[in-house]
Amino acid sequence: MAKPTKTRLVADRRRASAPRAKSKTAKPRAATTGRRGPGSWLTWPFRLAARIFWAVAWRGTVAIAALLALATIYNYAGLPDMASLSDGRARGSVTLQDRDGRTFAWRGDNFGGLITLDGVSPHLENAVVASEDKRFYSHLGVSPRGILGAMRNNVQAGRSPFSGSGGSTITQQVAKLLCLGTDWDPATGISEAAFEADCRAGSVWRKVKEIPYAFALEMKFTKAEILSIYLNRAYLGAGARGFAAASQRYFGTSVADVNPQEAAMLAGLLPAPSYYAPTSNLERAQDRARTVLTLMHDQGMLGDTDFAAAMASPATLSPAAREDTGGYFADWVMSDGPDFLTGDTTEDVIVRTTLDQRIQRAAESALQEVFETKVSAGSEAQAAIVVMSADGAVRAMVGGRNTRGGGQFNRAVQAVRQTGSSFKPFVYAAALDLGWRFDSIILDSALAIDVPGSGIYSPSNYTNQFYGEVTLTDALTHSLNAATVRLSENVGRDVVRNVAQQFGIESDLAEGPALALGVSESTLLEMTGAYAGILNGGTSVTPYGLSSLSLKGDDRALLDHDSGLGERVITDGAARQLVYMMSQVIERGTGTRAQLPSGRPAAGKTGTTQAARDAWFVGFTGDYVAGVWMGYDDNTPLTGVTGGGLPAEIWRETMARVHEGLPVTPLPMIDPALETRPAPQVAGREIAPRSSPPREDEPNIAERVLMDVLGGIFRRN
Template sequence: MAKTPSSGTRRGKGRLVAEKRRAPLAEPRGRKTRAKTAAAKPARPRRGLLGWVLWPFRVLLRLIWALAWRGAVIVALIVAGAVAYNYARIPDMASLADGRARGSVTMADRSGEVFAWRGDNFGGLVTTEGVSEHLKNAVVASEDKRFYRHLGISPRGIAGAMRTNIQAGRGPFSGSGGSTITQQVAKLLCLGTDWDPSLGMTEAEFEADCRRGTVWRKVKEIPYALALELKFTKDEILAIYLNRAYLGAGARGFAAAAQRYFGTSVARLNPQQSAMLSGLLPAPSYFAPTANLERAQERGALVLGLMHEQGYLSSAEYQQALANPATLSPAARQDTGGYFADWVMQTGPDFLTQDTTEDVLMRTTLDKDIQRAAEEALEYVFETKVREGSEAQAAIVVMSADGAVRAMVGGRNTRGAGQFNRATQAIRQTGSAFKPFVYAAALDLGWTYDSTVYDGPLSIQVPGSGTYSPENYSREFYGEVTLTEALARSLNTAAVRLSENVGRDIVRKVAADFGLDREMADGPALALGVSEATLLEMTGAYAGILNGGTSVTPYGLKSLTLRGDTTPLLDHDSGLGERVIQTDAARQLVYMMSRVVEEGTGTRAKLDGRPAAGKTGTTQAARDAWFVGFTGDYVAGVWMGYDDNTPLTGVTGGGLPAEIWHETMERVHAGTPVTPLPMIDPARTARPAPQAQSPRPAPQPQPEREPDLAERILRDVLGTVFGRN
């Protein structure tokens, strides 16, 4: 039995010994570390329901922020690189000011007054110091009122434009773009890309593409606009804008527009003129004052209101400008001669007209008073004598006897440019208007105005076509008639018989030498005008008759000079060519044609107190009706018909065309002295007896010469044989 500690053999208390304990098992190191860490940190509050809901958003925001600032840095570096790239490739201001791919053509009439412009008119490089202060204020007020305060782009303007587009039901980048003037300059410069014909689009299409409001193009505008701001001062950017902006009617830049519309310098523009020009910027062709002056004035009034609101105009100045809106200069108001201008552009060398890269000044033969007379005459006849709604067309050409064209109307719509010109482009059968050239050939061969020709039934065998039997318009025949009577009555069988007698080849040559040199008919119908010509060609051919038988080439360009030069590159004083028929033949023909107007088919063309001569012409089925004639001063031709060859109803050359001719020439000659026609006077003209056959010139008696010895012997022998002395 074990002894208790108190028992034993020794005296006193027993020795105390601690109870032996087993050491606890050692914990894993990791768990001990986590426990200590947990004890060291304060206890994390438990996530509630809201915390669990918001936790993904907090993570997303941290991710977005991390991506955003990094992306912003990358974008900033890209923009900085793009700005630096554009900055390096932007040329100097002088190179940017005139961005035209072609030059301009300015046309002046015979008195030196400007009447038309073609190409891109450019008034020369201007700076902000050289333009009216009102113009600068108008442009800034209407286009970018914070221009002098932003760095090339306006976030506020872009945001406002996007809001406006969305409210209008468009896409945010469609319609208004909120562009600053600097961004508009970037568009005008096409972000530094120049037009090249090899691109496969016209210059106008290229410019339209540059102004497209796509998102990508607007993005590219930003670094380019910033580069412009770094490259130039604000005034220089504004100057580029003033020089390059298109303002309608071919005017490129405000200097050209000031001259085009107001006939004044860009430095002298008043507030209302400045406001009107600035108002053209959003839509130049639509708001152009030459297209609609009232609309342009209304637009100008809106810009004046902006100038007043922004402190550029006082109340008194604003009211005065409103009360006196800008109006067009006399040259701009004229707006005539568009067909003539287009024709002159086509007759000059392309590298100085259609494709010119220079600024060209043309002096022309146009007479603005005659041009206006022709336009008014055409309008009057169609308003008073043509049924309403008729789509028939007409054309007029007036020229001097040397071929200088004084007026040209190519159709009923006399305003604008680039229209189909029926005076020069419509190639039509001439009808009986061709007959004077048959008679010209006969007269030049010795026939006279009172020689006779038979007007009766006629049948001609045409190889491959059968029998050709012409008839007169009246379906009657008049027997033996003089050439004068045959022409006055426009007798067909007489003309064909005369042509056959003279010879078709001779008739063709005479007509061709007078300027009707298109391919002509081979058969006997040649005499009746089945061949084709333009009105300009026919009028030029008649001018050859008036001037005494000398051919002419119609012309409209007198001289051509480069802007800034004094010596013309081209000079043209006359269209006279070679003589075609003798002067006496031409004088007889003029007399015969005067009978057409006095008592023949052209009596409706007769002028009050002024002699005139001419010839009517009507083609098969009345598809074309002509009257071409002249006074002692001018030749005029009139054509009437439908563009699609539809027959005219109740119209012949002696009808409406003769009346249009009459109205034109009455206006042309108003207040001018009477010039006699260069024709014979039958009462004073000694002439041989009328002849019915082709009168070739009789052989002139030759002076007798002394017979030689052999001839005398032969005569003696023959005289003895035949019993003659």
């Protein structure tokens, strides 16, 4: 078979031909050998920028992710356990109870104890999640949707995208509460409030730092634990740190038992605790709670029936929170107690006090009644009231017309004012203790005393008249100035000053003869305490409000105080005579407007200072002592007011309310009809060294001075 022959393949030779006619629609093809069209130079900068951006972007993203991971790991390593994070207070709390053990005030940061989600009402969990972070259980600590939504809302509200709402998740809010792991240090000189404000600052850099810390929290803890930290750590106004404390503070109930409307009110406090606090404005707090209830209902966390019931019956305050009484008293107890267990305590402390809330309400309502009915509208005059028992236990304190809240200027203890004629009982106490009697005679006439460096001192009476020879009782009853100065000069200014100081007037007392007329200054608390010494038979008292102090959960008292009684100042006989004399002030003297209903016996003394800058009435019944001061904070003279006027009426209104339902207790005073000893007379019209001889049981002058000196040295504080 013949082999096939191989045919060589050769391309046909191209032959020259006439050029083809170009189509009218044909376009020239661009060269494919790297050359660009004529417009390519316009787009190459954008292509180059895109390449550079992509190169930088993916490398930057990797770098940021690496930094974020490192920051998250670093924060994770520094996180302690949940219990350590739950109570972040720098100081402890003080719970103040009245004489019956009922709580009436809180100071410091109250912490209700560590709570977990298992011990919290489901309504509270739902309220917090619905109002603060509805995606809490689905995100990883940061919600981009929430942040973008917050930025949009800020722009729509006319603000910068980064100011106003920040779209923070609950995890990010926990990061804020923990201040990104930094604790407040007093040594830095920054206040705790300023430190916390800086931690909550919504700056962009702060937001950036929150992100890895939030991721670390999500890595370290479960969602339930993160929410538990939030519930324990959040500040909710009125000194309540955490929902357990707030539930007790506002509703007097456990955080496990709050109903939907109470839970909504508590959750509603989170954005602005002080603003939405129900103790500040209950109606505003209820409106905010309705908003939270609506969110719970819309998100399926509250059924139709429960929602309707909660909206129809908003949460209200407990009786203790609603009364908001005793703020001035609480502030005084806090300032008067040991700092390391009150104002600067790092422990949770329970303080049992002497406060009687019934008496406190009586004093507050009496002050309000008089100012609403007897004082001109718009007047800026102020008043203060102190009520105490004869042993110095303070039962009520009103430091000004605004009786709500604490931290205000307390005129009962902080205002140091001239006492006027309310000082005169100490002059008569000194005389009676030296042997004068209630019916001894003193001359009320013009008096001229040469005061070195000041010239002649000549006191006059309020009526600009003199009454000649009068009994000591009448001189005090009608508040005769000349007779009182003459008596003071007779017994000795030093003796008068010593008696007043032993009764508790700690302020500097004047050296000149005007001492007898109350030109020296004192506080209402001091004056009321000094009068308590007259009521109890002549024994000094130290006013006190703290009965006992113990740590929370510990029944043992660290401090115990059951009496303010001190040393005897004047004899019981002198005190009984003085009480009688002071009873006549109310019965027929300058204090008749202080007379109590039902013929209840009372004793007291009016006081009006120069130019009527201060008006006083201090007095007592057989049960209680009460002091009233009235004046202006800037020392503006009162118009038409004396101690026997509005202060006496405030005193009467207070004591009438205080004694409602109480049996009548007689005053510890003499019966003048049974005092048969002849009254000695003044020998002439000149001041004698002593107008009445001492009783047989009284020491002589030298012995008396020695006893006064020794008493001053060894007097018990």
